[in-house]
Amino acid sequence: MEHTIFILALPLLSFLILALAGMKLPHKVAGTIGTLSLATVTVLAYVTAAQYFGAGRGADGLFPTLVPYNFTWLPLTESLQIEMGIMLDPISVMMLMVISTVSLMVHIYSFGYMKGEKGFQRYYAFLSLFTFSMLGLVVATNIFQMYIFWELVGVSSYLLIGFYYTKKAAIAASKKAFIVTRFADLFFLVGILFYGYYAGTFSFEPDVRLLFSAGIVIPVALGLMFIGGAGKSAMFPLHIWLPDAMEGPTPVSALIHAATMVVAGVYLVARMFPIFIEFAPQVLHIIAYVGAFTALYAAVVACAQTDIKRVLAFSTISQIAFMMVALGVCTSDDPHAGGLGYMASMFHLFTHAMFKGLLFLGAGAIIHAVHSNERDCMGGLRKYMPVTHITFLIACLAIAGIFPFSGFFSKDEILTACYSYAPMMEVFMSGVAGLTAFYMFRLYFLIFWGKSYYESQLALFEKGRIEKKPHTPHEAPAAMLIPMVILAAISCLAGFIPFGEFITANGEAYEIHLNTGVAISSTLLAIIGIATATIMYMKGQNKVTLTMKVRSKKFIQAAYHRFYMDELWLFVTKKVIFRGISRPIAWFDKHAIDAFMDLLGSATQTFARQIRTFQSGNIQSYCIWFLHGVMILALILIFLV
């Protein structure tokens, strides 16, 4: 497994090359460097996976945990040190495949999407940096290494969201994304500090006796770490950065804000799962409730958005929440007895990465064709973009959970896991899944069906109402279509992967079997969602839609404004922190502390000016002062001595 080092080294190398010499390279060369290195990484990741899973289970019936590289990077205390290394276990190998696949697709896709864009080389440099950091995060051998790469993915995300750095919205969004996640990382860091101190190690396999003796601190530390994960994975109320992050180039949204970085929080919880389940099952259940609420919230908001990327962003939040719920409902690490959620969560992570990546790439192709994010500028595109249409439909069916697409299988496992935790949870999550089907097909119909915006504009142009001839929507170039077709194929087939054979909470093989009741009910709900969307949106705005709109205008408005969460955050940051704390402190510094120092200075000066009159050069006054002095001294001598 020595070749795994190249999985990290190659993206880093291509980042360094592109960052240092990129601006001098022609676009094609820069893109090729990035893509080739990523292609190699993908091959290596698949080779690693084949070798790892191919080698089979060890004598204990588990896949071994391999650590081909590990060295002490920074010794801190006698027991604590920061190590850097590569750890291979089922979930990290699975993540390697997911990340390298999606990243490679995005690299190829960007050739078409970013063609001719200024800063093309910089774009590929940042993509390489991101891929390096994300791969480093998943293979981390200890929590501190994870934190280090966690910060690095954060900054790559910052740089990529702000790629169009002259665009105001992009600047604000990148700043917001970084600061919100940093705020969450503060809790993560404090959690790590607690964990490190009481466990005596940063590794994922601490001495269990030490943890037992630490008592309540360990659940607290794990809870704090989860807050960090919630920041990256956009759980309510830390989700506010993700919709804004859509200001970045669309392939970036596909890679970072749909498939890989945003699931880091889920990965973190999965990584710490053995400790969670043993020491903090109550924290896991809190995670489940946070996830369930987030799933519903994001799904409702997604129904009211008009920007297609925003819809996808909220759908991402909702789907990640599904993964969180699945982890949270675990009550043991045995998949046969309450531990199914772990496997379901990882399965959904895998399938979601593929179909959500595909949805974003499709959205990118559409935006590329109509030059707008707004659904009003779309409609009837299925004639103009057949391939995009089909792949997008596949992804929609997958996310809606329709047999035999991949989302059906993973979602079914999640719902089964919820059912074994509490039937109410299953009902609730099935409802959210139905809502998911509804808003995804609403999006699908608004984009590809209904009245064509282009045709209506063209008609207006022919009548002479508008001056400019509208731009004909066109199918995306091959560089963009190929990745979409590949991802669509994976989305069709991934459901048949016997996932439980490879990844379960306790490492033992588990044969996935469909729970018929859950499968039927969830499929029914999904079909109801799709049917509703079909009735409401297939032919454009019709009566049903309009009455709905009028009846619940306020609610739709509120959902469109994401229930005013952003306004709340803006209030806290702008009004409370900036105006309420920072300004007064700066004022206090200038007008109290500094003024006191100035006062000392001016008091000295005033005093000096006062006593300066003694030195008047006037002999008579000197004599008088002298006589006074003599008299006082004489009196003192007489009376005191």
Next chain:
Amino acid sequence: MNILNLFIVIPLIMLLALWASRNLRQTRSVMVVGSSLLLLLAIYLTTDFIAQRGAGADAEFLYAASWQWYAPMNICYSIGVDGISVAMILLSAIIVFTGTFASWRLQPMTKEFFLWYVLLSLGVFGFFISTDLFTMFMFYETALIPMYLLIGVWGSGRKEYSAMKLTLMLMGGSAFLLMGILGIYFGSGATTMNIMEIAALANIPVNVQYIFFPIIFLGFGVLGALFPFHTWSPDGHASAPTSVSMLHAGVLMKLGGYGCFRVAMYLLPQAANDLAWIFIILTTISVVYGALSAISQTDLKYINAYSSVSHCGLVLFALLMMTRTSCTGAILQMLSHGLMTALFFALIGMIYGRTHTRDIHELSGLMKIMPFLSVGYIIAGLANLGLPGFSGFVAEMTIFVGSFEQPDIFHRTVTIIACTSIVITAVYILRVVGKILYGECRNEHHLALSDATWDERFTVICLIICVAGLGIAPMWVSNLIDGGVGNIFTILHP
């Protein structure tokens, strides 16, 4: 001859040569040759020190030597270095070297500027190599006085006011110091001024320690921007010319932390243990307060000055947590802050030199106009907010992990409060980056400005390499300083 003497001799020769130089060309060559020599010497000293330690030289101070120069007070010119001072000397040499290039085009009176500049560096080097309290104090003063002239003559804005304020406040601090030094001298029986000997005697009565620990800590703390004695720093930095800001924030403020560690805590360990809590509170305030006030500043230099208050506060904070790891972290933070702030001030100076404004509301869209400087600024910013791969991260993490070794509720609480600074730092850094570098340039006069010249590029690249080097391979530095920290640590925790 003792190699450490060269750190005094080279600046002295440079002073003479500068005095004799007749034109700009000669002045520049003297500076380049001299500062490169100092840098090479510092690098040699570092490698040699590591080699000697590796070979088993376990004396507390290596290269120790002593010459008496005033017998009645037992004042000696005693020198010697441990790992901490070696690290500080290396830092100073790097900053002096890069500062030379940062003031390459300084006008007018270049020669006079460099004269004071070299005198300042002489004081700094002297301070770090001395092991005699009085000699140390003398060099300390030598470093402070040129600051007045450098700011007062070559500064900008309200330079006379700032220079005066800075000098008076620091002189106030040194008055405390002098008192403290005499207190230690007489407290330990008035037989020696040598730090090692005083530490070995360990006979200063506890009640004397209680009086003089706060005095000395405050004296050095003023230079380390301890709340509420930090207000000289924003004004001073804002008025100082670029290389003076670099040297000041990069090195001079480290004299404060170094002194607190070497004199206050090392020689008065009992009081340090008992009274640390007072100063922990003050430094915690420094850390958060400095960061919060940086958010609402509008002048680039003020922002970084307040950021320095926060970061230097963290240095003193970590020292006072008094675990071995946190003290190592404090030294790392000194190095890291020195390099990062020098980089920041260098970049701000370069931007100011072109745009003639430091107001963030008047600057915008610089990324398109001066890409090199802007990228440098972003890197400096990311380093400052503690991105892994840069020195700040290593230092902060060492400090926080070290501080967590103190398990009681008080230390835990203040540590967590101090941790919040990593978020606040991100806020003010990204605010500035977003405002001045991104977006479209609104000021048409700025459109025609040029990007960095070769000397500026050289300065920036050197410093970035140092910051990244310390961030990627921190182990050799932490090994270097660990011995020195260990010695002091054993005295603090007998």
